[in-house]
Amino acid sequence: DHPQAPKQFHLGMFEIGKPLGKGKFGRVYLARERSSGFVCALKVLHKSELQQGKVEKQVRREIEIQSNLRHPNILRLFGHFHDSKRVFLILEFAGKGELYKHLRKEGRFPEWKAAQYIAQMAAALKYLHKKHVMHRDIKPENILVGIHGEIKISDFGWSVHAPNNRRQTMCGTLDYLPPEMLKPGSSDNFYNEKVDLWSLGVLTYEFLVGEAPFEDTTIMTQRRIARCDMAVPSFVSPEAKDLIMRLLVLDPEKRIPLDDVLRHPWVVKHCVTKG
Numbered sequence: 151d152h153p154q155a156p157k158q159f160h161l162g163m164f165e166i167g168k169p170l171g172k173g174k175f176g177r178v179y180l181a182r183e184r185s186s187g188f189v190c191a192l193k194v195l196h197k198s199e200l201q202q203g204k205v206e207k208q209v210r211r212e213i214e215i216q217s218n219l220r221h222p223n224i225l226r227l228f229g230h231f232h233d234s235k236r237v238f239l240i241l242e243f244a245g246k247g248e249l250y251k252h253l254r255k256e257g258r259f260p261e262w263k264a265a266q267y268i269a270q271m272a273a274a275l276k277y278l279h280k281k282h283v284m285h286r287d288i289k290p291e292n293i294l295v296g297i298h299g300e301i302k303i304s305d306f307g308w309s310v311h312a313p314n315n316r317r318q319t320m321c322g323t324l325d326y327l328p329p330e331m332l333k334p335g336s337s338d339n340f341y342n343e344k345v346d347l348w349s350l351g352v353l354t355y356e357f358l359v360g361e362a363p364f365e366d367t368t369i370m371t372q373r374r375i376a377r378c379d380m381a382v383p384s385f386v387s388p389e390a391k392d393l394i395m396r397l398l399v400l401d402p403e404k405r406i407p408l409d410d411v412l413r414h415p416w417v418v419k420h421c422v423t424k425g
């Protein structure tokens with residue numbers, strides 16, 4: 151941690167640098183804390199937009215959840231502050247930016263790189279699930295790359311404590327949603343952190359194939375997810391296909407647990423696990 155970091159932050163403490171990206175609810179800037187010279191990313195959220203989007207509670211929950219997370223593959227949230235119109239998130243700066251841009255540029259990742267990323271994701275999810283936190287929005291757009299090429303799960307705007315039955319309508323692509331989250335938030339169907347296992351399977355597929363298995367192009371998407379109706383192209387190795395099929399299982403309880411992902415032959419083969 152940063153013992154010298156004060157608990158109270160304000161905008162004047164930061165030198166604002168270049169814009170890093172533009173999200174749905176606000177912009178992100180490179181920033182440097184003046185007294186320590188510490189470089190970070192500053193996400194600026196407009197309160198009016200958060201009110202309109204009815205997501206203030208989610209941002210508060212994100213701040214509360216993420217402030218207690220410390221893991222090399224989870225983007226740090228160091229703190230937050232606000233002025234009359236805006237909320238500011240003080241975030242760890244990911245030197246190599248957004249993973250999905252690398253994926254789009256390369257088309258698809260070689261198996262050794264995909265396996266290393268999946269191993270890092272599994273380690274981060276194992277840490278999260280031990281704290282009964284589920285991310286619920288695992289997709290390339292929410293993964294950043296650190297200066298040493300390590301990946302960092304970011305944007306915990308949809309994370310909650312498990313178990314949970316969602317009431318807040320989710321926006322954005324359905325590609326990554328597991329079948330159990332597609333059902334309406336009625337009282338009987340609770341889902342748990344195993345939703346992240348499904349998304350890990352979709353992520354593995356997209357790293358290796360370059361597109362999601364249930365492409366969100368037609369209304370058929372929900373039906374194809376509900377039936378787990380997908381095909382793995384022949385250029386994907388049998389070991390990789392085996393892992394994908396063990397994660398994309400309709401019954402959440404039958405999805406391969408994270409410890410077995412980390413021990414899976416495809417992952418072990420490509421990951422020089424430090425001795």
Ligand SMILES: O=C(O)Cn1ncc2ncnc(NCCc3cnc(NC(=O)Nc4cccc(Cl)c4)s3)c21
Pocket residue numbers: 170171172173175178191193195205208209212225239241242243244245246247248294304305306307308
């Ligand atoms: O990704 C980029 O655009 C560019 N980029 N490049 C490098 C880099 N290094 C760090 N961070 C970046 N971006 C911010 C990533 C986030 C982390 N946490 C978030 N949380 C959030 O947005 N919460 C939130 C907002 C509005 C409503 C709700 Cl419900 C929740 S966004 C970086």
